[in-house]
Amino acid sequence: MSHLGYPCLMALDRDHVLRSAATLLTRKSTATMDEVAKAAGISRATLHRHFAGRDALVRALEALGIAECEAALDTARLDEGPAGEAVHRLVRAIEPAAGLLAFLYTENQLFEGEEQNQGWARIDERLTSVFRRGQETGEFRIDLTPAWLTEALYGLLASGAWAVSEGRVAANDFTYMIVELLLGGARRTTA
Numbered sequence: 001m002s003h004l005g006y007p008c009l010m011a012l013d014r015d016h017v018l019r020s021a022a023t024l025l026t027r028k029s030t031a032t033m034d035e036v037a038k039a040a041g042i043s044r045a046t047l048h049r050h051f052a053g054r055d056a057l058v059r060a061l062e063a064l065g066i067a068e069c070e071a072a073l074d075t076a077r078l079d080e081g082p083a084g085e086a087v088h089r090l091v092r093a094i095e096p097a098a099g100l101l102a103f104l105y106t107e108n109q110l111f112e113g114e115e116q117n118q119g120w121a122r123i124d125e126r127l128t129s130v131f132r133r134g135q136e137t138g139e140f141r142i143d144l145t146p147a148w149l150t151e152a153l154y155g156l157l158a159s160g161a162w163a164v165s166e167g168r169v170a171a172n173d174f175t176y177m178i179v180e181l182l183l184g185g186a187r188r189t190t191a
Contacts, residue, residue, distance in 0.1 A: 140186045152186075
């Protein structure tokens with residue numbers, strides 16, 4: 001510990017700082033670097049030594065978000081079983097990271113220009129593949145593109161995370177609400 005009561009630079013737990021920042025920024029996307037440092041239990045100077053500014057912090061959170069998404073995609077085993085069941089497993093697996101993803105979803109600079117992290121393209125491809133497979137097997141409607149279903153899933157994950165964090169929705173209902181709304185609209189019906 002430093003004489004100010006903050007953890008020493010050598011003992012800084014980067015993962016703790018990022019998760020503290022993600023928790024705060026999910027609730028308050030306009031939080032200052034001072035507020036982020038306080039939430040992480042470190043000094044502002046220490047935070048700035050590791051993240052030169054908000055953009056560097058957001059880029060580090062993006063890398064964490066991509067890693068958590070890719071881990072959830074692996075856990076969900078998207079290639080196994082019916083596509084609808086794979087989507088359900090994915091929403092359940094991604095739920096712990098939904099708040100971070102909700103924050104990242106609003107950070108437009110992450111999705112513009114040539115500096116876009118290729119991790120998002122990998123995630124998009126894996127998601128569109130499961131929706132495409134559901135269409136090919138007759139499980140999902142073909143008038144909604146796999147790209148649109150992927151974007152709808154992102155939007156529902158973000159909305160669900162915000163609703164839970166605001167206390168408007170019970171956390172236990174997160175997966176059910178998202179899956180039912182998305183797949184209720186995506187399922188192919190027999191006429």
